[in-house]
Amino acid sequence: MAKKSKKTAKKIVRREYTKADVKELRAHSKAKTPLVTIAKLTKRSEGSLRQKALKLGIRLGHRR
Template sequence: MAKKSKKIVRREYTAADVKELRAHSKARTPVAKIAKAMKRTEASLRQKAMALSMPLGHRR
């Protein structure tokens, strides 16, 4: 039997989510930790950060 794939459930970013993302960006939190805390994918967080013109990740 084929493996069932998860159904994609899209959640809008609320004002509180954006505020939290800005705080993490300023604190330079690793993207993996932010993803776990906000229960979103790393790609989703990177896309939102890019849309808001804020730096996120790639800090070595």
């Protein structure tokens, strides 16, 4: 595999979830907001949001 140059490699930035972030996530869960929309609003990946919701014991991405 070819190595990516430093200009094209994407830097991974980890941000902690604040109390406000958790509160917002709970509100979106209650409002049944689609996961894609939450991801765009919070600027976090869908996987990150799903993992946090799993730890909090709430549901996300109500599409059914």
